Amino acid sequence: MSKKRIVIIGASSAIAEHCARLWVSEAADFLLVGRDLSRVQRVADDLRVRSPQSAIETVQIDFLDADAISSLAQQAGQSPIDIVLIAHGDLPVQQSCEQDIHVAEAALQINGVSPVLFAEAFAKQLAQQGRGRLALIGSVAGDRGRKANYVYGAGKGMVERYAQGLQHRFAYTGIKIVLIKPGPTATPMTAHLPSSGLAAVDQVARAIVKAIEAGKPVAYVPAKWQLIMLIVQHLPRWIFHKLNI
Ligand SMILES: NC(=O)c1ccc[n+]([C@@H]2O[C@H](COP(=O)([O-])OP(=O)(O)OC[C@H]3O[C@@H](n4cnc5c(N)ncnc54)[C@H](OP(=O)(O)O)[C@@H]3O)[C@@H](O)[C@H]2O)c1
Numbered sequence: 649m650s651k652k653r654i655v656i657i658g659a660s661s662a663i664a665e666h667c668a669r670l671w672v673s674e675a676a677d678f679l680l681v682g683r684d685l686s687r688v689q690r691v692a693d694d695l696r697v698r699s700p701q702s703a704i705e706t707v708q709i710d711f712l713d714a715d716a717i718s719s720l721a722q723q724a725g726q727s728p729i730d731i732v733l734i735a736h737g738d739l740p741v742q743q744s745c746e747q748d749i750h751v752a753e754a755a756l757q758i759n760g761v762s763p764v765l766f767a768e769a770f771a772k773q774l775a776q777q778g779r780g781r782l783a784l785i786g787s788v789a790g791d792r793g794r795k796a797n798y799v800y801g802a803g804k805g806m807v808e809r810y811a812q813g814l815q816h817r818f819a820y821t822g823i824k825i826v827l828i829k830p831g832p833t834a835t836p837m838t839a840h841l842p843s844s845g846l847a848a849v850d851q852v853a854r855a856i857v858k859a860i861e862a863g864k865p866v867a868y869v870p871a872k873w874q875l876i877m878l879i880v881q882h883l884p885r886w887i888f889h890k891l892n893i
Pocket residue numbers: 658659660661662663664682683684687711735736737738739758785786787788829830831832833834835836837838
């Protein structure tokens with residue numbers, strides 16, 4: 649079996665790093681992309697120790713620069729790509745978004761526009777290859793706007809609508825688009841939250857790697873969030889608006 653080549657955008661994310669640790673156990677090759685090279689290098693160094701036979705490249709990029717994103721994808725596409733995982737995101741304080749429009753703008757850009765631009769640029773490369781898997785990390789927060797985090801949720805909702813369109817575009821082809829919707833997971837992003845109720849990051853990563861392997865269109869991780877969000881999405885407004893969520 650030939651080695652997989654995997655591109656990870658937001659490679660310093662705890663969820664992405666744990667996915668990479670699973671993939672590296674099969675000696676995959678990686679292109680790791682982040683906004684801060686030293687943070688991506690740390691992940692690369694760890695993966696090299698785990699798998700000396702893996703080729704691991706690192707790249708630093710401005711995640712909102714469409715031209716840079718486009719040339720990165722074009723360069724990466726010079727060699728065949730098996731998997732693209734788009735993992736970056738930032739959970740803002742909702743009240744800060746309400747008070748400062750620039751905080752809201754930044755949250756919408758990094759959680760919505762940026763992942764979509766990366767996906768669009770890499771979809772072009774996968775289309776040329778005629779095969780591959782592209783996974784985007786959305787969130788259960790994108791399923792229904794809630795007062796606790798609706799600006800973040802709006803960015804994630806954008807990713808979901810975009811992923812649906814990409815799935816329609818690539819239906820019945822060798823290209824699989826996978827939308828991952830994690831529930832609350834213990835990572836630096838949720839370090840300020842009580843740890844009870846947070847899923848373990850290694851379990852979430854295992855479920856993500858499995859969903860990508862299976863080419864699942866949508867994967868709630870852990871799976872119980874599918875049922876929870878089905879209920880949340882279908883609660884009538886008059887009940888929903890009484891909930892403090
Ligand atoms: N943890 C959860 O409960 C949870 C739940 C649902 C969905 N998610 C989603 O899962 C994905 C991974 O998150 P995580 O939990 O692994 O969080 P994490 O460890 O805090 O990682 C966040 C990642 O996003 C990158 N990032 C943040 N702001 C950025 C910016 N302005 N420009 C470029 N990169 C930026 C970070 O880069 P630096 O390392 O350079 O800061 C890091 O790679 C995200 O899309 C997140 O929204 C997480």
